[in-house]
Amino acid sequence: MPDVKDREEIFKIHSQGKPLAKNVSLKKVAERTPGFSGADLANLMNEAAILAARRNKDKIYETEVLESIDRVLLGPERKSHILSEKEKKVVAYHEAGHALIAHFLPNCDPVQKVSILARGQAAGYTIKIPEREKYLKFKSEFLDNLSALLGGYIAEKEIFGEVTTGASNDLKEATKMAKSLATQFGMSELLGPRTFGDHQEFIFWGREITQEKDYSEKVAQLIDEEISKFISLCYNKATEVIKTKKDYLDKIAKVLLEKETIERKEFLKIFT
């Protein structure tokens, strides 16, 4: 994956021959696009050009470029997506849950944006970007981000007494994170400093297949238990935040229902 300097370089290449306004800071754009591949960056530039054209601008300004980041990251906004009032409230509390945990746990990446506008397949979204790109992640960072991931689910449970199908992707991602903690990064005290699963990858008819299970049934059980323990640990931590900071949860949800999208600045004001 390209790092921040690579991205700036790649970006320069893709902006050649495009009417880019002079004041666009490619460095800034590079900083806001961690995890983007070369193809994503090319795509981003095209989306910005389309947006500028739609707005009848003769040049691509920074606004267009920055606005296109979300589009590339999460897919196009889905205007026609009509949620019921109840559903909107669920989505608002769900995203508020993510954002609240991310705000209060010390090792989470900071919240950049929270929104209940549907994008791609998601009914809402919360964007967290670390202040600077990271090449190493401490176990504590891993765990706090896992807690934030569970925030939506917990908020639904806390406010509505039961959960919806909306947390499915969060749970999948959380499970994957907890599994890698235990099996790839040696972060489980019980399993110790070793890896599990040979990750013998091969391409089968153009798709990558992973054959993983190179351990005994007993170890498989220990891994399952460790995954559940990590999930449980983060769940409890996040639940405590949700319960003790419920006022803020309500506030974030309320603002979301009013304004649909909250940028970082506005978000921080909620807590002042």
Next chain:
Amino acid sequence: MPDVKDREEIFKIHSQGKPLAKNVSLKKVAERTPGFSGADLANLMNEAAILAARRNKDKIYETEVLESIDRVLLGPERKSHILSEKEKKVVAYHEAGHALIAHFLPNCDPVQKVSILARGQAAGYTIKIPEREKYLKFKSEFLDNLSALLGGYIAEKEIFGEVTTGASNDLKEATKMAKSLATQFGMSELLGPRTFGDHQEFIFWGREITQEKDYSEKVAQLIDEEISKFISLCYNKATEVIKTKKDYLDKIAKVLLEKETIERKEFLKIFT
């Protein structure tokens, strides 16, 4: 999947060049076709055109369009399908079972139509459509719809003392729902807020294969137990409704045997 607005748009496209009567409300049709793909909508329009032609109408009226919905959804009516009196009675009670549960459980989608006319592979059918399209589903809605799914099986058992092969598809669907509750949506207290089964999909010779089992045998057993627990919970809930509302069950079955098909209005009259 297209949402209600998408469907209206798609519908407009497919009706171009077809002799559509002016008073046909595309919005209404869009509302009654949740879950239809673009291809289904194209198909629906063709079926309506064929129906109109068969009836020697010069235009496609709303009647033809609405009548075609069932056809696209469930396949053509099978007139030649001759059930014995006993079988007809079984089908009537089976469908009455579905409809009764759907009517009395608070979180079920409302019944639109109940029928003992064979369509496609099914000997009868009960159509439930939510009042407005849903993007999120609460656990309670999930469970009540699962109960309704078991209603046919329970009614057979209650009335005839034993079940027939006719519930096979319902049981398959119910099992699938219970499994997703436990493994994809974090709705099992025992298994907690995580997912199971990596759903690593790949295309093999033009068919999609899913390799799922990424957990230990012990977890596999817990999942099986949770599926059975959900099924059992819904089974008991539905059985209670069937037993306490048996008069209505008999009434619905009786009307079905007389009229073969009951639309929503008529259906609601039964309970007044």
Next chain:
Amino acid sequence: MPDVKDREEIFKIHSQGKPLAKNVSLKKVAERTPGFSGADLANLMNEAAILAARRNKDKIYETEVLESIDRVLLGPERKSHILSEKEKKVVAYHEAGHALIAHFLPNCDPVQKVSILARGQAAGYTIKIPEREKYLKFKSEFLDNLSALLGGYIAEKEIFGEVTTGASNDLKEATKMAKSLATQFGMSELLGPRTFGDHQEFIFWGREITQEKDYSEKVAQLIDEEISKFISLCYNKATEVIKTKKDYLDKIAKVLLEKETIERKEFLKIFT
């Protein structure tokens, strides 16, 4: 699968251009060919034409059509197949066993024909056809037909003190039925109203492969126990019939050894 009306229609198509005698009742043929596919019906018509030609008839009469049904169902008669006297006796008692159970258990399909003439791979055969085609099957019907399937095996054991390899196909079929009772039709009290085995089918190099085991080892064991319980239940039921009605068993076997084939009428006379 085509139903009785479909079959009559298909039959009409396939008899076009063939010298069919006027009095042939296509309705009757349709009624006697439940479970036949379109290809089977075409095949049946050709066999009847060949038979008529061999008999130097200028038209295909009903006799030829009806005689061809067995041929299509079970394969050609194997005249050269020379069994020893002992083997003939085994086959006679085996078929008598099937027929006896089918006659005395209340929910079995009625016996149409019993024979010890070899056809295709089978050394003898018993044909049971329901009086009218069924679209639903009660658990009790399932179980009584399963008992009849075991009748041949039990008769061998009862008469000769040990069984032969001749019951292999019956046991395979019985196992398959018992399994579907437990895993597809929710007819096992222990396993409850759910299905097991995802039946994810795919075509692999032109053959259909089924990947079934989507449950835990513990459930696999329960399923095995339920299959054995159903088999055992039916085995005991059938054994009781064989023991208490042994006179009739001997009579059927004796007639079979004399006449080789018994049609329904004759068969019923045995019990009068």
Next chain:
Amino acid sequence: MPDVKDREEIFKIHSQGKPLAKNVSLKKVAERTPGFSGADLANLMNEAAILAARRNKDKIYETEVLESIDRVLLGPERKSHILSEKEKKVVAYHEAGHALIAHFLPNCDPVQKVSILARGQAAGYTIKIPEREKYLKFKSEFLDNLSALLGGYIAEKEIFGEVTTGASNDLKEATKMAKSLATQFGMSELLGPRTFGDHQEFIFWGREITQEKDYSEKVAQLIDEEISKFISLCYNKATEVIKTKKDYLDKIAKVLLEKETIERKEFLKIFT
């Protein structure tokens, strides 16, 4: 598989245009070639023609045809195969073991020929052919033939105090027979009248693959135990024969070492 009458017919076809002596009884040849496919019969006729040519005969006489049966059944004699005296003794006792059991157990097919001439891969061979072709096999016949199969192994153990690698194919065949008794023919009291293993066959890249294990681990264990129980039962039965009839064992081995091959007549004389 062609039966005895089929074989006579096929044989007639393949002998057309070949200089077959008039007194050759095709019926007799057909009777001595149970289990031969059409291709085997064609092959047999060619081998007989080659043999006649080698012997400068102008016609193919019955001698040539009968001598060619072994060649087609077991492959060509391997003259160059030089065994040590010790090895010859092992082979002689091994084959004597098979023959002895086959002679004394009441339900074995009768011994036609015993030989210590190497043919194909085998260092020696014992041919048993039933008096007339069988279409059904009783459990008792199955078990006695299984005992005969173990006779070679037991004779080695009895005479030399330990076994050699030479019994490998016998053990493989015996295991296969015991398994089919338990899983395909319902001949195990413990496992009951059902089958195990779905035998879902498919062709993969030109080879037939069988996926068998459709049962639980517990059943797999029961099947293993039943296989061992059948093997053990037959082993004990055969051991008893070997021990009580050791004089005959020595006699057969002695004759084999002298004459290399014993035909049925001579074989029977040993016991008079």
Next chain:
Amino acid sequence: MPDVKDREEIFKIHSQGKPLAKNVSLKKVAERTPGFSGADLANLMNEAAILAARRNKDKIYETEVLESIDRVLLGPERKSHILSEKEKKVVAYHEAGHALIAHFLPNCDPVQKVSILARGQAAGYTIKIPEREKYLKFKSEFLDNLSALLGGYIAEKEIFGEVTTGASNDLKEATKMAKSLATQFGMSELLGPRTFGDHQEFIFWGREITQEKDYSEKVAQLIDEEISKFISLCYNKATEVIKTKKDYLDKIAKVLLEKETIERKEFLKIFT
């Protein structure tokens, strides 16, 4: 794999037609490239030529050749890779951990170079090369090198109180080594002098697949336990070194943060 003499020969071939300075000792280069394949050696020569060209030298001197070894071994240096101060400190202590263990355990290969310059995918690296190429490895050498592999992980834990994702590859390699000790080299007292896993390899669509598990679940569990025991043994040994020699750990890390790369000579001075 080519040994040291082979490498010298191969090197001669690849340097033909290239402007190689006369004083370049091909023997020395061969000695410093154990484990290089023929392709690696060709690659090395090309890299040296490019480096010389970039430096406007008319000949390839030994400096260029030696500098190219790391490039071929670990990939190009990644200048743009900007680590935070915290991350740099983590990497420094991580590499210091590897180097410290390698220095103090008697059977480790000697440290040639330690660096916190990113190369290829790695944020830093430690190069250990045995004084002369080995064809056999004693168990004690295996174990001490395994301890060194864990040194980075342990140093992170010791200094920062928790580990990062940076040890992932070390743990994978350590697990692989521990597994081969137990399953391929007979070095586990518990498992004894035998191998496990048939390593039946085949090429599937251009990738090599290994099917390994040819043993029972109980053995799989024993293997898992032995792997953990070896890891644990080496972990404790390495932890003890890290704790008792912490001063040196700090020193190495400090020098790394100052100079980024430490060659062998400088490295040895730290301990004087």
Next chain:
Amino acid sequence: MPDVKDREEIFKIHSQGKPLAKNVSLKKVAERTPGFSGADLANLMNEAAILAARRNKDKIYETEVLESIDRVLLGPERKSHILSEKEKKVVAYHEAGHALIAHFLPNCDPVQKVSILARGQAAGYTIKIPEREKYLKFKSEFLDNLSALLGGYIAEKEIFGEVTTGASNDLKEATKMAKSLATQFGMSELLGPRTFGDHQEFIFWGREITQEKDYSEKVAQLIDEEISKFISLCYNKATEVIKTKKDYLDKIAKVLLEKETIERKEFLKIFT
């Protein structure tokens, strides 16, 4: 596989047109090449021709033919392979270990040659050839040869206190032998006279795949235990020889270090 007579014949064919000296005994060569395929024999003749040419001889003499046997059997000698003194000592004791056991256990094939010259992948080798080709192998021969296979590993342990990676292939071969004893040849008292593992072979993309496990987990465990028991039995037997005959072990190793290769005659002198 060709036997000794076949080999002599094949050899005659391959020597046609080659300048073979008259006194070369093809019979002798055939006797010294058991296990060679037809291709190996052709290869052997070519190697001998090349060797003769290199030595400027006008004919291929017996010396060249005999010297080429090792080359075909084990690959070319690797002159460049430079072992350290320590490694040489390890190899010498390793090979001495094999040879010592082979000499003292009564049922081993006799030692023809011991060498510490590297050939192909092996650092040294011990060649054992039975006095005459065997078609059957007694269990006792199997076990003694298995003991000899473990001799190298045990000698390393005895002399150096720990083992090296050099025994890897021996252990793999020993495991394979022990497994076949238990599962293919009925030589385990515990498992009895049957086989395990269906060895259903098929060609997949040009490689032969074996699907073996057709038994329960419990049997898999018994097989593992029997393999370990056979290994353990042979290990103890061999260890006792090594311990009681250590003087001879030292002697063989000493001669090997001096002369690098010991032929049978010289080898036998050591024990006089």
